[in-house]
Amino acid sequence: MKSPLTSTALFHAGPVPITEAVLVTWAIMVLLVLGGILITRRLARTPSTTQEVFELIVDTVDSQIRDTMQVEPAPYRAFIGTLFAFIFVANWSTLVPGVEPPTAHLETDAALALLVFLAVIWFGIRAGGVRGFLRTFATPSPVMIPLNFVESITRTFSLLVRLFGNVMSGVFMIGIVLSLAGLLVPIPLMALDLLTGAVQAYIFAILAMVFISGALGGDGSARDADRANGGGDDTSIKGMAR
Amino acid sequence: MNWLAFCSIVSAAVAVCFGAIGPALAEGRAVAAAMDAIARQPEAAGTISRTLFVGLAMIETMAIYCLVIALLLLFANPLLK
Numbered sequence: 001m002k003s004p005l006t007s008t009a010l011f012h013a014g015p016v017p018i019t020e021a022v023l024v025t026w027a028i029m030v031l032l033v034l035g036g037i038l039i040t041r042r043l044a045r046t047p048s049t050t051q052e053v054f055e056l057i058v059d060t061v062d063s064q065i066r067d068t069m070q071v072e073p074a075p076y077r078a079f080i081g082t083l084f085a086f087i088f089v090a091n092w093s094t095l096v097p098g099v100e101p102p103t104a105h106l107e108t109d110a111a112l113a114l115l116v117f118l119a120v121i122w123f124g125i126r127a128g129g130v131r132g133f134l135r136t137f138a139t140p141s142p143v144m145i146p147l148n149f150v151e152s153i154t155r156t157f158s159l160l161v162r163l164f165g166n167v168m169s170g171v172f173m174i175g176i177v178l179s180l181a182g183l184l185v186p187i188p189l190m191a192l193d194l195l196t197g198a199v200q201a202y203i204f205a206i207l208a209m210v211f212i213s214g215a216l217g218g219d220g221s222a223r224d225a226d227r228a229n230g231g232g233d234d235t236s237i238k239g240m241a242r
Numbered sequence: 243m244n245w246l247a248f249c250s251i252v253s254a255a256v257a258v259c260f261g262a263i264g265p266a267l268a269e270g271r272a273v274a275a276a277m278d279a280i281a282r283q284p285e286a287a288g289t290i291s292r293t294l295f296v297g298l299a300m301i302e303t304m305a306i307y308c309l310v311i312a313l314l315l316l317f318a319n320p321l322l323k
Contacts, residue, residue, distance in 0.1 A: 003313075003317035003318065004313060004317070005313060005314070005317050005318050067288075067292070068292070161303065161310055162306055165310055203299040206296055
């Protein structure tokens with residue numbers, strides 16, 4: 001049986017081996033970028049049906065960011081939205097026959113988790129400066145500094161293992177069932193796999209938001225005002241992520 | 243089949259088996275508590291279910307860790323080279 005932890009190179013571009021996961025990733029990137037360009041090419045005041053559907057999606061992403069992070073979504077929309085769209089499309093790319101989702105390989109997930117790790121630093125420094133960002137490590141008390149440092153590494157690792165484990169186990173399970181009982185038996189499992197894929201994309205985006213909002217610290221007045229208005233759920237999610 | 247391979251296979255099975263028990267119980271408790279909360283306070287369902295999803299993902303990671311350990315033992319065992 002093929003090990004799910006390794007990936008074989010299809011061909012070599014110079015010294016760089018190109019695997020199937022990389023090809024699928026490129027295809028998804030082309031799909032998303034071309035789709036984005038085509039849809040936003042003719043934006044109108046009175047939206048067409050297509051524009052309305054995509055405005056709905058952007059609105060949903062915005063409201064999720066507003067609910068989870070208690071901030072204005074504009075600076076984070078692009079990163080979180082792209083993350084969600086990419087993982088969602090990647091997880092559902094099993095629908096195309098013969099395609100294995102790139103998120104079922106460690107490398108793709110490692111790259112995504114690394115992006116979140118860097119984004120936390122980037123958004124944290126942009127919100128509070130270097131000093132403000134470093135001060136978030138000393139919350140709630142300076143005793144927590146080593147723990148917070150370790151946590152920022154381990155949570156990146158757990159983000160990677162979570163996505164990899166979920167998607168890979170789905171693919172692996174379908175492979176095993178397929179080798180045992182041929183034609184129609186794996187279909188319910190594949191449906192379950194689609195559900196898992198959608199939920200994992202959502203979870204990944206939510207956790208990225210939670211980590212980023214943890215690095216923002218208590219900066220903006222809008223944040224505190226929102227919390228005073230009864231948006232107290234933000235702390236509960238953050239507490240759980242720790 | 244040497245003893246090391248035998249032990250690896252058995253411990254992979256044990257890892258997945260016992261690694262699934264804890265998260266299963268924990269997820270059951272979490273969902274039950276969330277259901278209880280939604281039944282008491284249906285207007286907070288959105289917040290509760292979002293928090294529940296994130297919490298379930300956290301719990302589920304424990305089972306996934308065990309699965310990854312099992313796969314490491316089966317496919318990338320450093321002792322069986």
